Amino acid sequence: MLPPSQLVFSFGPSVDHPALGARASRPPHERTAGPRSPLILIRRRLLALYGPQRPVERPDPIDQLINAILSTKTRDEVSFPAFRRLLYRYKSWTAVIDAPVSEIARTIRGVTHHERKAEYVPGALHTIVAQTGSLDLMFLQDWPEDTAMAWLMTLPGAGPKVAATTLNWSLLRKRVLAVDTYLLRVGQRLGLVPANADYNSGFEDFMRLVPADWDADDLFEFHWLMKLHSQRVCAYEHPACFRCPLRDHCPHNATRH
Numbered sequence: 001m002l003p004p005s006q007l008v009f010s011f012g013p014s015v016d017h018p019a020l021g022a023r024a025s026r027p028p029h030e031r032t033a034g035p036r037s038p039l040i041l042i043r044r045r046l047l048a049l050y051g052p053q054r055p056v057e058r059p060d061p062i063d064q065l066i067n068a069i070l071s072t073k074t075r076d077e078v079s080f081p082a083f084r085r086l087l088y089r090y091k092s093w094t095a096v097i098d099a100p101v102s103e104i105a106r107t108i109r110g111v112t113h114h115e116r117k118a119e120y121v122p123g124a125l126h127t128i129v130a131q132t133g134s135l136d137l138m139f140l141q142d143w144p145e146d147t148a149m150a151w152l153m154t155l156p157g158a159g160p161k162v163a164a165t166t167l168n169w170s171l172l173r174k175r176v177l178a179v180d181t182y183l184l185r186v187g188q189r190l191g192l193v194p195a196n197a198d199y200n201s202g203f204e205d206f207m208r209l210v211p212a213d214w215d216a217d218d219l220f221e222f223h224w225l226m227k228l229h230s231q232r233v234c235a236y237e238h239p240a241c242f243r244c245p246l247r248d249h250c251p252h253n254a255t256r257h
Contacts, residue, residue: 037211038192038249039222045245046225053224054217055169061137062093062128064170065152068162069120073112082108086121093135097125120157127155140167145176160203168223173216178223179203182230189234189252 059067066086071079085107090096096104105118129135140148145167152163160179167174177183179202187193193205210219233240241247 037209038190039206039209039214040211041249042190042246043218043222043225046229047221049245050225050228053221053228055220058169058171058173061140061166061170061172062125062135063087065124065137065155065158065162065166066093066121068165069124069157070108070111070117072117072157072159072162079111082111082114093125097122097129117157123156124158137166137170137172140174141172145174148172148174149176160199164203168216168220175214175216175219177203177206177210177219179206180223180227182227183223185236186226186230186234189239189250190246191251 063083067080067083070082070086074082086096086104087093089107090099099122101115101118101122104121105115108114108117108121111117125135128137132139140151143151148167149160149163152158152166153160158166164176164178166172167176168178179187179199183206184193184197184199184202187202187206188195188197192209193202197205214222229244229246233244239252241250241252244250
């Protein structure tokens, strides 16, 4: 396994946002916005609408990694049953490493790109064992967030979203924000990230807006508040701007009226 000093997660230039100010040369978990961060108001208003969103129980990081790989571009109600079928069939993740890819693909059928993910899952598990000597990710708890992100993103099927959910949602409880399609859509409409932002640049842009006093649970909550809002109000085709508590701060709403 490579030592942490040899791993670097590259963060690009910050977007021009009035809440940001000058960007210091620091890792993302330290490179956070001050008290003027727009995320504070967004979270406060979404909390009033949807209520607290706190983790009931955090999974083992290996479990979260596999579930995250399966859930990429797939609805939760499809990916989680596939995750459960996989674990029920093989009983342990160690057994999945040597399982036939075609058999894994049949087990997780229904998730988007199931044949490709049938290669990613055992590939990621094999890489972890090959580089660390065991099927355990708890060592990442002692690593800086940017270094842990970089290491996870070397695994097959693990982009910034998969890496961030593994670090933030699991027992690792790291201070990173999971940025997915839902956060990108709401963030773009609110002018928090550029219109052409992807998972990589969107993660960087959102992390630079995170208030310095937010912890891992706060970031977990913010993700789910934004996801709920994107599903119930800020929909892709027909956003219900008239019901949005953020409409007075939304450039997208202003262009629609």
